[in-house]
Amino acid sequence: MFIQVIQGHVADRDDIRDAIETWRRDIAPGAIGWLGMTAGVTADNEFIALARFESSDAAQRNSHRAEQHQWWMDTAKLFRGDVTFRDCEQTEFWLGGGSDDAGFVQVLQGQTEQVDQLWEINRRLENQMSDFRPDIIGGVVGANGSGVVTEAIYFTSEAEAREGEQRTPPPELAGMMEELRTQLGGLRYYDLSEPWLLSPSQ
Secondary structure: OEEEEEEEEEOOHHHHHHHHHHHHHHHHHHOOOEEEEEEEEOOOOEEEEEEEEOOHHHHHHHHOOHHHHHHHHHHHHHEEEEEEEEEEOEEEEEOOOOOOOOOEEEEEEEEOOOHHHHHHHHHHHHHHHHHHOOOEEEEEEEEOOOOEEEEEEEEOOHHHHHHHHOOOOOHHHHHHHHHHHHHOEEEEEEEEOOOEEEOOOO
């Protein structure tokens, strides 16, 4: 799997939502190898999207399509300032990956020099997290060539996620969670209270 992360500030969340809907309706049917997209806008108008493809080649082929190029030329006008693209060749998923049934998505982003070690921590967390936090449906994570890691965690709802955050984890799980945080420098959180979840089956 390959993930492309797109992010930047937008002037109007409704306009970017309309643009994503246009992509789903008009562009996605011809995007061979596209697996899905998780996107949304935070409370301070930061747009972030994780577009999943079978491979980097599939993503590249889509970006070269004339209709894709035109869509982006129109959509780029909705952003204030620069838009950041991160191509993530190293990807993983846990607890079954993302889900279109999620009512809330939280995106974590940070920097690491030890991607393989981060994957190993995630695998150990997976074994215990489902019992402790039933509000977590799953997650997908990608790292680009510079070690910037972007992870989307899918929850049943924001209310249940906030309730789960207040629970005190058992010591072993707490240790792994702290280990994860120390691996990611400059960690930032992006809360998508109204996530836009797209898949080819829609």
